[in-house]
């Protein structure tokens with residue numbers, strides 16, 4: 001059988017700092033084998049099966065991003081199939097050596113084991129985290145609290161240098177243009193062909209009931225988003241130049257400032273936060289590259305996380321990037337967190353409201369019809385752009401779980417269906433945090449929607465921006481929420497078994 005080296009591209013659509021791509025291409029040159037960069041559009045992505053949520057924004061993104069990524073290679077195969085199974089079948093025709101960047105999901109490791117069991121030579125490279133997955137405390141335990149984790153990994157995070165950018169190498173010989181068309185389930189590298197492969201269904205299954213999002217939530221408009229590595233890098237360079245990162249600590253929570261940047265033509269593209277989550281989620285850039293760009297821009301190593309002489313904005317931003325690492329680290333070690341509370345005392349103990357009430361409240365929440373203006377505005381921002389500001393994500397998660405008594409897993413599932421920057425680990429961590437059941441146990445926080453709106457959207461610009469098509473928003477005439485906060489708060493305390501103690505209103 002002819003030898004073939006594969007770079008198995010997954011969530012790493014970039015040439016810079018791509019360990020698997022570099023390793024695969026070097027191996028192919030060194031061992032004089034043919035080289036094939038390959039993306040498998042997996043069945044769970046294309047099927048539209050709500051059991052394996054791959055939402056519309058992700059379908060749109062891949063349809064746009066894949067052809068552009070592929071066009072940078074002499075040959076690139078986009079195929080459909082089941083990840084490992086596809087490679088096992090291909091291994092019957094070629095003697096395969098596969099290079100792939102790692103991930104934090106259990107399914108990824110199951111696929112790797114399957115490949116190994118089938119005798120496929122596969123090498124997994126470190127990429128998903130920029131700090132060791134096995135980071136442990138002095139006592140040898142895994143970290144469950146963010147701050148000590150951050151202290152431990154900080155030095156490693158800021159010094160982990162990106163790898164060189166992949167360059168077209170003359171000695172690299174691709175699979176021939178005769179052999180490529182013979183690959184099973186080959187798609188043409190066009191947006192249209194890829195988009196057609198996806199199901200057009202927009203379904204969401206919650207507590208055994210399947211909802212049709214196409215009827216409930218208007219189709220999202222993703223047009224303002226970037227889809228390539230070059231655009232993502234430029235966006236971050238512009239963000240640095242604009243001074244927004246320097247002012248990040250001060251401005252990152254402001255919903256008013258976020259609204260000011262959502263004009264009609266650039267739906268979700270600009271803002272006081274960096275909007276790098278999409279780039280990080282699909283690997284258009286690595287966190288290491290962002291770190292290096294900050295170091296160059298400020299001419300500063302940021303070796304002291306507590307220094308008062310360096311940009312506060314940059315230090316806070318690095319901290320946020322380490323939150324992302326923290327959640328990935330948690331999910332890697334605890335795959336069960338996807339549907340289990342991190343904190344034992346809350347596993348199966350919270351009495352969520354009955355299913356009928358929960359369904360009615362969940363529907364109102366999804367549609368942005370709760371009567372809490374700040375929540376409704378946030379849900380419309382998400383529905384329209386596939387993205388929501390972090391402050392809003394915290395607010396809507398707290399209101400759904402605390403005020404409405406709806407299980408956090410429902411909210412997590414809806415976000416999985418509609419976020420363009422879906423990162424399962426951050427989404428899960430965010431939802432567990434929002435429901436106060438996650439790692440890093442803080443006192444139970446009950447967000448007061450009115451207070452949050454006052455603190456982070458005092459002028460009402462954010463609410464006005466996202467509710468104006470309803471024509472209903474006015475700061476002076478607040479709408480009536482489906483459940484009044486004081487009553488909701490008391491019920492939440494009962495549900496959490498707190499009876500009035502130990503919770504703070506935010």
Ligand SMILES: Cc1cc2nc3c(=O)[nH]c(=O)nc-3n(C[C@H](O)[C@H](O)[C@H](O)COP(=O)(O)OP(=O)(O)OC[C@H]3O[C@@H](n4cnc5c(N)ncnc54)[C@H](O)[C@@H]3O)c2cc1C
Pocket residue numbers: 252273274275276277278280281320321323324327388389390391393394397415419421422423424426427428429430431434
């Ligand atoms: C309920 C909930 C769900 C969330 N789901 C996701 C998700 O699916 N994907 C996702 O990337 N983030 C998620 N987050 C975290 C956060 O809201 C987004 O990362 C952030 O809003 C993205 O916008 P930005 O890139 O402009 O962020 P910036 O403020 O510019 O931050 C820079 C980067 O730091 C990281 N980051 C910032 N805040 C957080 C955080 N709280 N947790 C983890 N990483 C963070 C992100 O990678 C982000 O791109 C969630 C938060 C909550 C509360």
